Amino acid sequence: MKTFSASHKTVFVVDHCPYMAESCRQQVEYDMLTKTRAQGIIPLAPVSKSLWTCAVECSMEYCRILFDIYPFKKLVNYIVSDSEFHFLNTWSQEDQNVQELMSALAAVGPPNPREDPECCSILHGLVAAVESLCKITEYQHEARTTLMDNAEHVTNKGRIICITNAKSDTHVRMLEDCVQETIQEHNKLAAGSDRLMQIQQCELVLIHTYPLGDDTLVSDRPRKEISPVLTSEVHSVRAGRHLAGKLNILVQQHFDLASTTITNIPMKEEQHANTSANYDVELLHHKDAHLEFIRSGELHPPGSASRDSSLKETVTLKWCTPRTNSVELHFCTGAFRISPVDVNSRPSSCLTNFLLNGRSVLLEQPRKSGSKVISHMLSSHGGEIFLHVLSSTRSTLEDPPSISEGCGGRVTDYRITDFGEFMRENRLTPFPEPKQIDAPARAPLERAKDQLERHTRYWPMIISQTTIFNMQAVVPLASLIVKESLTEEDVLTCQKTIYNLVDMERKNDPLPISTVGTRGKGPKRDEQYRIMWNELETLVRAHINSTERHQRVLDCIVACRSKPPEEEERKKRGRKREEKEDKSEKNGKDVEPDKTWQESERLKGVLECEKEELAEAEIIKDSPDSPEPLNKKPRLAIEETPPVEKAKGPVSLLAMWTSRINTANSRKHQEFVGRLNSVNNKAELYQHLKEENGLLLIVGRTLMKMERLADNEDNEDN
Numbered sequence: 001m002k003t004f005s006a007s008h009k010t011v012f013v014v015d016h017c018p019y020m021a022e023s024c025r026q027q028v029e030y031d032m033l034t035k036t037r038a039q040g041i042i043p044l045a046p047v048s049k050s051l052w053t054c055a056v057e058c059s060m061e062y063c064r065i066l067f068d069i070y071p072f073k074k075l076v077n078y079i080v081s082d083s084e085f086h087f088l089n090t091w092s093q094e095d096q097n098v099q100e101l102m103s104a105l106a107a108v109g110p111p112n113p114r115e116d117p118e119c120c121s122i123l124h125g126l127v128a129a130v131e132s133l134c135k136i137t138e139y140q141h142e143a144r145t146t147l148m149d150n151a152e153h154v155t156n157k158g159r160i161i162c163i164t165n166a167k168s169d170t171h172v173r174m175l176e177d178c179v180q181e182t183i184q185e186h187n188k189l190a191a192g193s194d195r196l197m198q199i200q201q202c203e204l205v206l207i208h209t210y211p212l213g214d215d216t217l218v219s220d221r222p223r224k225e226i227s228p229v230l231t232s233e234v235h236s237v238r239a240g241r242h243l244a245g246k247l248n249i250l251v252q253q254h255f256d257l258a259s260t261t262i263t264n265i266p267m268k269e270e271q272h273a274n275t276s277a278n279y280d281v282e283l284l285h286h287k288d289a290h291l292e293f294i295r296s297g298e299l300h301p302p303g304s305a306s307r308d309s310s311l312k313e314t315v316t317l318k319w320c321t322p323r324t325n326s327v328e329l330h331f332c333t334g335a336f337r338i339s340p341v342d343v344n345s346r347p348s349s350c351l352t353n354f355l356l357n358g359r360s361v362l363l364e365q366p367r368k369s370g371s372k373v374i375s376h377m378l379s380s381h382g383g384e385i386f387l388h389v390l391s392s393t394r395s396t397l398e399d400p401p402s403i404s405e406g407c408g409g410r411v412t413d414y415r416i417t418d419f420g421e422f423m424r425e426n427r428l429t430p431f432p433e434p435k436q437i438d439a440p441a442r443a444p445l446e447r448a449k450d451q452l453e454r455h456t457r458y459w460p461m462i463i464s465q466t467t468i469f470n471m472q473a474v475v476p477l478a479s480l481i482v483k484e485s486l487t488e489e490d491v492l493t494c495q496k497t498i499y500n501l502v503d504m505e506r507k508n509d510p511l512p513i514s515t516v517g518t519r520g521k522g523p524k525r526d527e528q529y530r531i532m533w534n535e536l537e538t539l540v541r542a543h544i545n546s547t548e549r550h551q552r553v554l555d556c557i558v559a560c561r562s563k564p565p566e567e568e569e570r571k572k573r574g575r576k577r578e579e580k581e582d583k584s585e586k587n588g589k590d591v592e593p594d595k596t597w598q599e600s601e602r603l604k605g606v607l608e609c610e611k612e613e614l615a616e617a618e619i620i621k622d623s624p625d626s627p628e629p630l631n632k633k634p635r636l637a638i639e640e641t642p643p644v645e646k647a648k649g650p651v652s653l654l655a656m657w658t659s660r661i662n663t664a665n666s667r668k669h670q671e672f673v674g675r676l677n678s679v680n681n682k683a684e685l686y687q688h689l690k691e692e693n694g695l696l697l698i699v700g701r702t703l704m705k706m707e708r709l710a711d712n713e714d715n716e717d718n
Helices: 051-069 097-106 123-133 138-153 171-193 239-256 287-297 346-356 417-427 443-454 470-478 488-507 523-542 548-562 565-586 588-622 653-666 692-717
Strands: 011-017 021-030 047-050 075-081 085-087 157-164 201-210 219-225 228-236 258-269 278-287 314-319 332-337 361-365 373-381 384-390
Touching: 011 051, 011 123, 011 201, 021 051, 047 051, 047 548, 051 075, 051 097, 051 157, 051 201, 051 278, 051 332, 075 097, 075 123, 085 123, 123 157, 123 171, 138 258, 171 228, 201 239, 228 314, 239 258, 258 346, 278 287, 278 332, 287 332, 287 384, 287 588, 314 417, 443 588, 470 488, 470 523, 488 523, 488 548, 523 548
Parallel strands: 011 075, 011 157, 157 201, 201 228, 258 314
Antiparallel strands: 021 047, 075 085, 219 228, 258 278, 314 361, 332 384, 361 373, 373 384
């Protein structure tokens, strides 16, 4: 079927009745253009346009934009309605230009305010518009001729834009009913004619315009389906610049156009030739020129609101230094005709003349930071200006990119193996034609779509973004939960998998957590399990609406995640211990001076203990029964200190020097037997005096005391 959209035919019906001669009440100061005025001359009063003038100017601007961007296959038929209808042009391609329409409008002239309003009606023009839509255009005739026997497959759709001054909402409904009845009548006539085509679809756009300061009697209404053939929408707009803005928005909606504003255009001031200022120019073009912005999610960067209307959006591009060498080639992915919004403004005129002289201008995306990105280029070809879309990504002419070079840069951990398995599980195969008896409830294609939707509800593409899909222990649950329905055996298998994960957490087994892009050791062990449980719950929750058994699997996960209080206390103590260890490792250098101070204090304590032991040895030596001690070489007190426990982190200079001195001195003498057998650096003396039950020791001590008492008595007698 050869499809012609509603944009192929557009019929303008402009009201030419006497009430359209009324002033729009938007004043225009035209005497301000005079640069020099002699003294004593009073400036001329401002003027205002009529409703007819505003309607003609806005409709001509609509046609100008359409002809600039679509010079072919988008046709306009202009009709003026008063006491009768007047065709200003035909569907012929030769009549599709603004000059032809302006000449015809000049011949029509303005409305006659003295004409009888009862004899004038917009209905004449609407009936003529329906009749015009039934006529065959050159492109439709060519398509019908090509298809020959299948000529009825060529579609006929169109749009009627009516600019009038309606009386009320009831008047609007009467106009819609008139168009509906006229379409039905002309479709019957076209069914029996070879030179006419039936209308399959018609879009009626009613624009009610009224002077500034008046209250509107017609309410806006969005598009509404009147019948299977006719749709209607109503716009109530004040005349003047408001009507121009509305038609500017409509032309973008009707023909898939978009707006781009070129900013920072340097231009010399007319009054001061040596100075320049920056200006902005808004251009219209096909919306595909913003396709790269749509894909990247940056369709409307900051400052994209249009100057004219809050309902319209524009993409802002910044002017770059123009290229003088037009021979230089750029890799372009598209070229689209442009049309300035304000064609008569000085900045638009200067930009147009600049480009038509063979110059090209590069346009960049405005960015707050980073390098500039050249995304578009303006250049002319054959007297027409085009907006070229430059490729800011990898060229399609180069070698195909690796799978590791995705939208986010170089990604090297795609789940390629899992994706291959995913494709095997969702492979489509031919399905035999089912018999009527055992026909399935749903078509095989629908079941395949449902299966693909279930499998992709949660499927991370990158290994570092998932934990459960990197664990063999979760494979049984992950493969069963995506099924449309679960059996009791499947539920038991899923619950068994969950209990195995609980056992792994109790044993504190490590998990395959990716540490790519993170510093340090990564998350703690309990944090790893928390991430794992969250992801597992996300996977199961995506399928709980399937059956009741899926909900039971989720209930099992929720029950296992709620730990008893003693388990939480144990986890809390483990976290505190790990934090202390990490803190000690992190502050190893800070602890080293404290260790040196502690070692010196401990050495002082050891020296004091040795002094006390030496004093006790002197007392024992003075006793009569004490044997003479063995002569031995003097030894440094520091040798008697226990070896310093090796601290974590770097060893201090004091510890290294002490260890070296101890090692050197230990080779110079034979170690004391008592010190070798001592406990906690303390040796027990006179061990040979101990006999069985300690009797001999007690007798010896008693005799010594008696001798001392006898000596004391002899001394007293003397």
